Amino acid sequence: MLKDWTRFCDLSAKGGTMSLGDNPLVPPTDTGETLELPPSRLTATLGFGPSFFLREGVDRFGIAPTMPLHLKDIPRMARENIDPGISGGDVCLQICADDQQVAFHAVRNLIRLSTGRASLKWMQEGFASGTAGQTPRNLFGFKDGTANQLHDSAQGHDEVVWAGNDEPSWMRGGSYMAYRKIQMKLESWDRTSLSDQEATFGRSKVSGAAFGAHAEFDKVDAAKLPERSHVRLAKESKQQIHRRAYSYTDKVDPRTGNVDAGLLFISYQRDPDRQFVPMLRLMQNNDALNAYVSHVASAMFACPAGLQPGQYFGQRILES
Amino acid sequence: MMKKTSIGIVTIASMLALSACGGSKNDDAAGASSSASLTASSAAASPASASASADGSSAIRAGTAQMLDQTKQLQDLIGKSDADGVKTLGKTINETWLSFENAVRQTFPLEYTDVEKYEMPIFSASAYDKVDFDALKANASGLADALTKLQNAKPSTASSSELLKEAVKKYQQYVVDQTNKLTDQTQAFVDAVKAGNIDAAKAEYVKARVYYETIEPIAESFGELDPKIDARLADVDDPSAWTGFHEIEKALWVDHSLAGQDKYADQLITDVKALQAEVQKLELEPKTVVAGAMELLNEAATSKITGEEELYSHIDLVDLAANVDGSKTVYLSIIPALNESNVELADKLDEAFQEMEKALSGFVKDGQYVAYTELTTEQIRDISDRLAALSELMSQTAAIL
Numbered sequence: 035m036l037k038d039w040t041r042f043c044d045l046s047a048k049g050g051t052m053s054l055g056d057n058p059l060v061p062p063t064d065t066g067e068t069l070e071l072p073p074s075r076l077t078a079t080l081g082f083g084p085s086f087f088l089r090e091g092v093d094r095f096g097i098a099p100t101m102p103l104h105l106k107d108i109p110r111m112a113r114e115n116i117d118p119g120i121s122g123g124d125v126c127l128q129i130c131a132d133d134q135q136v137a138f139h140a141v142r143n144l145i146r147l148s149t150g151r152a153s154l155k156w157m158q159e160g161f162a163s164g165t166a167g168q169t170p171r172n173l174f175g176f177k178d179g180t181a182n183q184l185h186d187s188a189q190g191h192d193e194v195v196w197a198g199n200d201e202p203s204w205m206r207g208g209s210y211m212a213y214r215k216i217q218m219k220l221e222s223w224d225r226t227s228l229s230d231q232e233a234t235f236g237r238s239k240v241s242g243a244a245f246g247a248h249a250e251f252d253k254v255d256a257a258k259l260p261e262r263s264h265v266r267l268a269k270e271s272k273q274q275i276h277r278r279a280y281s282y283t284d285k286v287d288p289r290t291g292n293v294d295a296g297l298l299f300i301s302y303q304r305d306p307d308r309q310f311v312p313m314l315r316l317m318q319n320n321d322a323l324n325a326y327v328s329h330v331a332s333a334m335f336a337c338p339a340g341l342q343p344g345q346y347f348g349q350r351i352l353e354s
Numbered sequence: 355m356m357k358k359t360s361i362g363i364v365t366i367a368s369m370l371a372l373s374a375c376g377g378s379k380n381d382d383a384a385g386a387s388s389s390a391s392l393t394a395s396s397a398a399a400s401p402a403s404a405s406a407s408a409d410g411s412s413a414i415r416a417g418t419a420q421m422l423d424q425t426k427q428l429q430d431l432i433g434k435s436d437a438d439g440v441k442t443l444g445k446t447i448n449e450t451w452l453s454f455e456n457a458v459r460q461t462f463p464l465e466y467t468d469v470e471k472y473e474m475p476i477f478s479a480s481a482y483d484k485v486d487f488d489a490l491k492a493n494a495s496g497l498a499d500a501l502t503k504l505q506n507a508k509p510s511t512a513s514s515s516e517l518l519k520e521a522v523k524k525y526q527q528y529v530v531d532q533t534n535k536l537t538d539q540t541q542a543f544v545d546a547v548k549a550g551n552i553d554a555a556k557a558e559y560v561k562a563r564v565y566y567e568t569i570e571p572i573a574e575s576f577g578e579l580d581p582k583i584d585a586r587l588a589d590v591d592d593p594s595a596w597t598g599f600h601e602i603e604k605a606l607w608v609d610h611s612l613a614g615q616d617k618y619a620d621q622l623i624t625d626v627k628a629l630q631a632e633v634q635k636l637e638l639e640p641k642t643v644v645a646g647a648m649e650l651l652n653e654a655a656t657s658k659i660t661g662e663e664e665l666y667s668h669i670d671l672v673d674l675a676a677n678v679d680g681s682k683t684v685y686l687s688i689i690p691a692l693n694e695s696n697v698e699l700a701d702k703l704d705e706a707f708q709e710m711e712k713a714l715s716g717f718v719k720d721g722q723y724v725a726y727t728e729l730t731t732e733q734i735r736d737i738s739d740r741l742a743a744l745s746e747l748m749s750q751t752a753a754i755l
Contacts, residue, residue, distance in 0.1 A: 059641075083391075123391030145392075150743025152392040153735070305721070320417035333391065 035151040039080070039127075039144055040346035046140050049073035064135040065146070067139050074133040076140060080347045081335025083107075083212045086124040102197065102336045104307045107289050108212065111318040114329040120156040120215065126335045128211070128300070134159070156331070158215065160280030160298040167345040169242060169250065172281060174223055174326070176235050179277040181268065181296040183251055194274045196339075197304045204350035207339035209302040212275075212310050215282070215331035217295035223326050228347050234322045236263030271313035275301040296327070306334060355435050368445045410457040414504075417454035422501045424450060428476070429494050437485045444480030447473065456701060462507045463690035464520075468500035470686060474711060481715040510690065517690035518640050518754070525687045526638050529569050532680075533633040536565035540626045547602055547619040550612050559603060560669055560722070566599070567676030568683070570653055571646035576632050582625045586665065597621050600665070607666035647684035651745040658736050661726040671723035674737070675714050681748065682707050691754045699750055706744040713740055 045052065049072055052064035087093070087101040107122060127144060131137040138159075145154055164170030167175040185194040197205045223231070232239055236259035242250035244265055246258030259266035278301065284294040303309040318324070338350065424447045431439040451473050472493045479490055512520065543558035557694045566573065566584065574580045581589065583598045590596045598620055605615050654677035657663040664670045685692075685703055692700040713736065717724050727738075 057753055059755055126391045146746075148392055149746045150739075155391045157391075291705050337660045 035148050036347040036349070036352070038147045040079075040242075040341070042147060043078040043140070043347075046136075046143075047073055047076050047078070052143070064212065065139065065142055068136055070165060071136055074131040074136040076129070076131040076136055078140065078144075079128040079211070079337055081126040081128070081337040082348065082351070083123050083333065083335050085122065089124075090245045091096065096352050097354070100202045100204065100354050102201050102208075102210075104305050105240045105334065105336045107313065108214075108306075108314065108332045108334050111314060111329070113318050113324055114332070116332050117330055120158070120331040122333050123335075125152065126211070126213075126333065134161070140316060153297060156283065157175065158331075160282040162280045170279075172279060173218055173220060173295055174231070174235075175239055176231075177250060178279050178297070180237075180242055180250055182277055185274055185276065191276070193304075194309070195276045195302050195304060197336075202354075204338050206335055208337050209276075209304065210306045210310075211316065211335045211337050212299075212303065212306055212314075213331070213333040213335070214314075214329050216297045216299050216300040217294060217328045217330050219292070219326045219328075220295055221290075221292050223233060226326075233260045234326070236260055236265035237308060260322070262320050264317070264321055264323045267316050267321055268313065271316050273313050275303045275309050275311040275313065277301050295305060302337075355393045410461060413454045414457050417450060417458075418501055418504050421447060421450045422498065422505070425494055425498045425501060429491075429498070429502065431493050432487055432494055435487055439481040440485055440487075440490060441528040444476045446648065448477035448480070451477075455704070459689055459700060459704065460693055460697060461509055462504060463517075463693055464510065465500065465504040465507045467524075467686040467689060469497065469504060472497035472500055478715040478718075479710060481712070482718045482721060486721055511617070512690070514691055514694045517694065518688070521687040521691055522638050522640050522643055525643050525684060526636060528687070529572050529636065529638070530633055530681050532565050532569045533630050536562065536569075537623075537626050537630045539714065540566055540623055543602075544619040544623045547612055547615050552606060552610065552612060553604070555612065556606050556667070559599070559606065559667065560672055563599065563664075563669065563672055564676045567653075567673040568650075568678065568680035570680070571649040572633065572636070573629055574649075575642070576629060579625055579629050579632070583622065586663070588662075598625070599718065603664065603666045637699075640755055641752075643684055644688065644755060647681045647737050648745070648748050650684075651741060651748055653677050654681075655738065655741045655745060659734060661739065664726065668725040668727045669723065670726040671714070671717055671729075675723060678707070678710055678741075678744075681744075685748070685751070688751065688754060692751065695754045696750075699747065703744075703751070706740070706747055710740045710744055713737060 042052070046068075049068075051066065051068055054064050054066050054069070056063070056132075071185040084101075084105050084107055086095070086097075087105070088098050121336045127141070129137050129140045129144070131140070141157065162170050169180050169182075172178040185191060186262070195209050199206055202229075226234075228239060232245075237244050241248075243252060244259060245253040245263075246255050247253070254265065254269055256266050256269040259269075277299075280298040281298065282296060282298050284292055301310060303313075318329075322336070338348065341347065424443060428440060428443045428447065431443060451469070455466070455470075458469070467659060475493045476490065476497065479485060479493075510517070539558065539562040542560045545556060546555035546558050570580075570584075571582065581598075584600070586599055586600050587593060587596055587604070599622065601618050602612075602615055602622070605612055605618075654674045658670045658677060659675035661668065661670050665672050685707065689700055692703075714723075717729070719732075
């Protein structure tokens, strides 16, 4: 399956499709909805969950010794409301493209290629929008990921994102993907005064500047931020993570008429035990934002380093 | 009173995505994102299979002799009504068969089909809590005959078009047999309904459904008859014109009364007999046969797996197993043709059917499939995943045409 996936991803990233008309008696190999569409910067990121290596103590694929050092499910947090049905999993695929039809075409055909070999546990669609060179905003209207700029260099990425030489060889240069689906109570938020909204984050809504600063990327003085504000807590954790969030929208809650929408928090880091989990715990216990959000899904995956030509996803794990 | 307005918001996702491609800060930050998480299934251990080479024929000889021996022992145990004994031996026989069946399938496809036909129910029965000795006795004797034929078999020299013709003929005979059984069984059902015996009618209903579901696509090819026999309430335009099995099913399981059902019972047996008459005249094409196998699995994967087919009696698993069985019959009859063009596909289908049947046999209690309503979401999902794998393979079989 991983070989088929790799071949398919190679093909689609170049804008190709699988065969559509080789034999009229059998179903077309490709589903066809991207014919005439450009590759739209399609990317595929693959990650392996803890259960891929060990599920309830069972090493199904004989690979437990190659388990990365920090790969485990995110522990229970206060105030979370996790639905196990949309959390975790053995393998995760994150498919991104500038065109949703291109992204979904890849998702759909990857699912088809997994038939009989893997079983689809959950699927989540999201979107992100921004102007080149500017930090994208989340559905609360605030900039999300300002601090990525702090490690925006090769050395910075080595320190924050890429897994190090203490890891099994396949994981070196890879990264841990932390995922939280965070429902945002948009209706309550939209009835909150601007000053309260800004105090909740600790930043100006329009400029993105932290309290006590003038511009978005000015140095933040945590002491000048409201005590339980989101940014202050992030700074107090003294850790950096690489944030790559998306927003999502879904159904209407028939009881309240509220829209189910929120943030697909995704962060990449080299050591979630040090960088991510303590930060999350600090937030879950203290963050003023908790009044407006609820974490409903959770997962941690280990994403191997990028492939060399001719390699397939997971090869260095399965053939180690 | 407050006026309520409901608002539907349509978001065109690709538009959102396009607006994203203005290029966010990171060069690979993308507009539309979709994460899919999957649970891997561990590879099923497949038994070592003998290849159809020169050792193939000696493996077949040795395997057949051993299996014949075991079948005779099984007949002894059946004679003694030894339930535990037959269950254990049923599993052993299956292991023996698995050790050389691939070689048989490739060399003696016609004989293979016969062995498979009798072997599988014996193995399935080993997983049941109750042993039906009468059924087992018939299968054991059928298996002994099939193995004896296999011992004396000569490799087929027929061309692939002859093989396909043979396959269609064989399948056509199956359809005729099933329709005859359907007619007899429907008669028994109708008699019970008209006698006002609810319990008997329920029992006969389950038995009759099996025969219909094994040949459903064929029945559906006779335009008018299928809706008259098999329509669900949701399928019909005018509920007052609803007839057939499911109308009486509702009377039995929901209304608990057979009052006024005589006319539906009469109509049902009339329609089933009309179907029987049509089937006798049937001239099947290879294309129809192969497409039918796919339709059966699609039926199972859409209306049965959701519990919509048997809305009142909840015997959806009975129908589902019958759909799978009907589909497998097609697979078994096209094996000779499949061997010619795609042996690997035959191997995979064989394994997928075995996995499916093994999974289904786990849901038999007191000799009957459990009600759909007793299944957990995880159990339904497991069956559905297996069906998907099987369907994916089956969708490739038409390449033999």
